[in-house]
Amino acid sequence: MPSPPVEQLESIARTLRVHALRAIAAANSGHPGGSLSAAEIVTALYFGGVLQHDPRNPDWPDRDRFILSKGHGVPILYAALGERGYFPVDEIMTLRQVNSRMQGHPVQGMTPGIEASTGSLGQGLSIGIGHAIAGRLDGRHFRTYVVLGDGECQEGQVWEAAMCAGNYELDTLCAIVDWNRFQLDGAVEDIQSLEPMREKFASFKWNVLEVDGHDVQAVLEALNAAKAERGRPTCIIAHTVKGKGVSFMEHNNEFHGKAPTGEQLQVALAQLNGGQEAGVRGGRRDGVRGLREQSPKPSP
Amino acid sequence: MLSTRYTPRIGRATREAYGDALLELGRKNRDVVAIDADLAKSTFSWTFGKHFPERFFNIGIQEANMVGIASGLASSGKIPFISSFAAFALCKGFDQLRMGAAYPHLNVKVAGSHGGISIGEDGVSQQSVEDVALACALPGFIVCIPADEVSMTAAVHAAAAHRGPVYLRLGRPKAAIVHDAPLDFVFGRAITVRDGDALTIVANGLLVAQALMAAERLADRGISVRVLDMHTVKPIDVDALTRASRETGAFVVAEEHLHHGGLGSVVAATLAQTVPAPIAFVNLGDRYAESGKPDDLLRKYGMTADAIVTAAESVVRQR
Numbered sequence: 001m002p003s004p005p006v007e008q009l010e011s012i013a014r015t016l017r018v019h020a021l022r023a024i025a026a027a028n029s030g031h032p033g034g035s036l037s038a039a040e041i042v043t044a045l046y047f048g049g050v051l052q053h054d055p056r057n058p059d060w061p062d063r064d065r066f067i068l069s070k071g072h073g074v075p076i077l078y079a080a081l082g083e084r085g086y087f088p089v090d091e092i093m094t095l096r097q098v099n100s101r102m103q104g105h106p107v108q109g110m111t112p113g114i115e116a117s118t119g120s121l122g123q124g125l126s127i128g129i130g131h132a133i134a135g136r137l138d139g140r141h142f143r144t145y146v147v148l149g150d151g152e153c154q155e156g157q158v159w160e161a162a163m164c165a166g167n168y169e170l171d172t173l174c175a176i177v178d179w180n181r182f183q184l185d186g187a188v189e190d191i192q193s194l195e196p197m198r199e200k201f202a203s204f205k206w207n208v209l210e211v212d213g214h215d216v217q218a219v220l221e222a223l224n225a226a227k228a229e230r231g232r233p234t235c236i237i238a239h240t241v242k243g244k245g246v247s248f249m250e251h252n253n254e255f256h257g258k259a260p261t262g263e264q265l266q267v268a269l270a271q272l273n274g275g276q277e278a279g280v281r282g283g284r285r286d287g288v289r290g291l292r293e294q295s296p297k298p299s300p
Numbered sequence: 301m302l303s304t305r306y307t308p309r310i311g312r313a314t315r316e317a318y319g320d321a322l323l324e325l326g327r328k329n330r331d332v333v334a335i336d337a338d339l340a341k342s343t344f345s346w347t348f349g350k351h352f353p354e355r356f357f358n359i360g361i362q363e364a365n366m367v368g369i370a371s372g373l374a375s376s377g378k379i380p381f382i383s384s385f386a387a388f389a390l391c392k393g394f395d396q397l398r399m400g401a402a403y404p405h406l407n408v409k410v411a412g413s414h415g416g417i418s419i420g421e422d423g424v425s426q427q428s429v430e431d432v433a434l435a436c437a438l439p440g441f442i443v444c445i446p447a448d449e450v451s452m453t454a455a456v457h458a459a460a461a462h463r464g465p466v467y468l469r470l471g472r473p474k475a476a477i478v479h480d481a482p483l484d485f486v487f488g489r490a491i492t493v494r495d496g497d498a499l500t501i502v503a504n505g506l507l508v509a510q511a512l513m514a515a516e517r518l519a520d521r522g523i524s525v526r527v528l529d530m531h532t533v534k535p536i537d538v539d540a541l542t543r544a545s546r547e548t549g550a551f552v553v554a555e556e557h558l559h560h561g562g563l564g565s566v567v568a569a570t571l572a573q574t575v576p577a578p579i580a581f582v583n584l585g586d587r588y589a590e591s592g593k594p595d596d597l598l599r600k601y602g603m604t605a606d607a608i609v610t611a612a613e614s615v616v617r618q619r
């Protein structure tokens with residue numbers, strides 16, 4: 001599927017942010033900061049023509065896999081999956097409520113489109129390796145994408161997986177690190193520095209790319225460059241801003257795991273909608289709607 | 301012992317009491333060192349950390365490493381208190397706890413916060429429902445689940461005074477106060493919070509307050525209930541259980557945990573070898589829960605005063 005124009009992707013990213021924030025506010029619980037920082041990454045994957053998938057057939061064996069290893073960022077993924085038609089978009093508003101499929105962290109087998117149960121940080125890249133190896137064994141050509149938090153990369157398992165993927169030359173595997181420089185208790189650099197990050201992945205035999213994680217065109221180009229890479233997995237270090245898109249959440253780690261109040265939500269929605277009255281049913285949805293008409297790659 | 305009618309008085313969360321007690325310990329004992337794995341503000345180890353930055357290490361998101369470091373600290377004479385969510389400290393650090401704390405019987409204290417499903421909305425990945433089973437599977441560990449701020453404070457001091465590994469489960473929500481301070485608290489000795497002779501409810505953590513509420517309602521129906529706060533699952537209080545079995549003849553065991561390997565299993569095994577009696581179990585069963593408001597979840601998964609009353613009524617008929 002060809003990529004739509006950049007302006008349309010930017011508009012979609014805004015829509016996803018709106019969904020995520022409204023759901024978190026309705027639940028009065030959740031993680032705004034790390035949802036917002038990943039908006040362009042998720043947009044590029046799901047709406048930029050990168051992922052080959054079929055929302056009507058989530059188990060299609062040749063689908064590309066997407067694993068949100070930093071599971072607490074799942075509201076932005078639910079927004080993308082809902083807009084893509086995996087489930088009714090309104091279901092997102094039941095986030096974190098009892099009897100809802102919109103669990104606080106991703107749950108495999110419960111929510112269509114969710115490939116792995118995450119939320120205990122550090123595990124997604126290993127699962128991605130499993131998919132990549134299975135694809136190789138079966139002669140299938142799907143790709144596997146894993147989004148990691150930067151704080152998450154303090155877990156030893158991430159580096160066991162990095163070592164393994166490099167040695168196995170898994171070029172169908174692509175890790176994207178949401179490099180927003182904050183974790184739960186504060187700045188990554190203050191708590192347990194990961195630097196030099198590029199050199200770490202490179203020394204584990206990965207192709208490493210760095211991009212502005214809010215420049216959706218740049219993210220898209222990096223993802224496409226990763227597709228062309230042979231003999232090595234690719235790690236995209238996406239430089240992002242935690243809470244991106246909402247002035248009082250940007251660079252403010254208070255919103256790592258705290259929902260906005262009703263009032264804060266209104267301010268946030270106004271900012272995201274460029275001063276217009278908030279509400280996704282309003283103006284800014286054309287981007288997504290237009291895309292939904294295009295059928296994704298049909299399953300065999 | 302509470303003899304008057306029990307009206308729940310909400311106190312601090314046990315995790316908050318943990319932080320305050322740890323700070324007090326830190327003032328008294330320079331060998332106390334605390335480590336956390338990027339949850340210091342949630343576990344309240346930060347209460348200690350802000351006062352003793354030189355003895356506090358927020359090492360980032362690496363629970364297994366944290367346990368290993370504690371093992372080294374304890375081997376070199378320190379008293380490490382390590383904290384994270386119970387789900388991560390126990391599950392991710394289990395082999396390190398086995399080899400680095402239990403087997404060498406080191407002076408490592410583990411505080412697992414956000415025990416049970418009453419953490420609510422975050423859902424299964426953060427809900428610890430197997431920590432008691434895991435901790436009990438570590439020979440030599442004391443395993444303790446305090447019910448309120450009063451017993452948590454006592455438990456932290458008891459943990460520091462005890463030479464050997466200790467696991468404390470901390471809770472997220474504010475907890476009803478069920479004990480009066482100062483509390484006569486000893487690991488392995490149950491606290492009778494209400495006396496009765498027709499049934500014994502054995503509970504720990506948040507379920508102690510629920511047990512007291514259930515006991516009142518059962519009393520209104522003419523069933524006289526004893527409530528034991530079995531804060532220590534290991535070593536279990538064999539005397540209190542055998543006495544209760546002889547004097548009341550039936551049990552409900554209530555806990556925020558899976559059915560297998562928790563308080564229920566330990567009580568059943570103990571009674572089977574001493575004075576057998578019918579037992580009903582109030583726990584999560586053999587399944588995971590989900591996201592939701594804590595009260596919604598406790599109701600849906602049957603860990604409330606209501607559930608205890610129902611279990612009690614069926615078990616007294618079996619006496």
Ligand SMILES: Cc1ncc(C[n+]2csc(CCOP(=O)(O)OP(=O)(O)O)c2C)c(N)n1
Nearest residue numbers: 034119120121149150151152182183184338
């Ligand atoms: C194993 C594990 N330890 C601790 C936590 C609690 N926790 C949830 S989010 C978070 C911080 C994550 O930081 P980062 O990976 O940088 O994510 P982001 O900044 O994108 O939110 C922590 C410690 C967890 N979910 N899993």
Ligand SMILES: [Mg+2]
Nearest residue numbers: 150151180182
């Ligand atoms: Mg981060």
